[in-house]
Amino acid sequence: MPLNRALYQDVREELLLTRQQIAARVRELGEQITRDYAGRELVMIGILKGAVTFFADLMREIDLSLTVDFMAISSYGSATKSSGVVRILKDLDHDIVDRHALVVEDIVDSGLTLSFLKENLLSRGAASIRVAALLDKPDRRKVDLRGDYIGFTIPDAFVVGYGLDYNQRYRNLPDIGVLKPEIYEE
Numbered sequence: 001m002p003l004n005r006a007l008y009q010d011v012r013e014e015l016l017l018t019r020q021q022i023a024a025r026v027r028e029l030g031e032q033i034t035r036d037y038a039g040r041e042l043v044m045i046g047i048l049k050g051a052v053t054f055f056a057d058l059m060r061e062i063d064l065s066l067t068v069d070f071m072a073i074s075s076y077g078s079a080t081k082s083s084g085v086v087r088i089l090k091d092l093d094h095d096i097v098d099r100h101a102l103v104v105e106d107i108v109d110s111g112l113t114l115s116f117l118k119e120n121l122l123s124r125g126a127a128s129i130r131v132a133a134l135l136d137k138p139d140r141r142k143v144d145l146r147g148d149y150i151g152f153t154i155p156d157a158f159v160v161g162y163g164l165d166y167n168q169r170y171r172n173l174p175d176i177g178v179l180k181p182e183i184y185e186e
């Protein structure tokens with residue numbers, strides 16, 4: 001029996017991205033980042049918790065000298081929609097003055113979280129800030145925010161797995177699928 005099948009059958013409407021598709025795309029992103037930052041020292045900033053899986057895979061595909069740091073933020077809103085009011089729960093451990101920062105996020109949805117983060121990090125004197133996001137839902141954008149490295153552009157559906165949660169669950173599913181609407185409508 002494949003891993004997690006029992007859990008999937010209850011929550012998943014449709015498989016969107018297999019672990020093989022994700023791994024191949026993450027490898028490509030890592031190669032692109034390696035080329036783009038050649039000769040520069042990078043700091044990868046992971047946004048807890050959704051980005052941890054992508055972050056751990058991506059860092060191993062980047063062939064550069066780099067350091068890592070993490071931020072945890074909470075965005076007020078419902079379980080499936082962020083409000084754009086963002087609070088920092090855990091800040092960076094190190095300062096980023098004159099550093100080249102790559103923010104690593106799971107998904108860009110409205111774009112509100114990342115536009116807040118970009119502003120916030122720029123105000124601390126970073127030399128540059130780019131965004132890597134595994135997923136992008138452009139149909140739901142509320143602010144003009146474009147990721148620099150995007151894994152996959154997906155339709156407007158709520159997805160879980162590979163780090164992405166619904167009410168903190170399903171992050172451990174190894175691939176990405178659409179959550180059955182009845183799960184969050186009930």
Ligand code: IMP
Nearest residue numbers: 082108109110111112113158159164165
């Ligand atoms: P934004 O501020 O609307 O762009 O929201 C970004 C955050 O909302 C992401 O970091 C996720 O935590 C969460 N999010 C948005 N869409 C989804 C989804 O389809 N599944 C799981 N989490 C999502």
Ligand code: MG
Nearest residue numbers: 049050164165
């Ligand atoms: Mg989340």
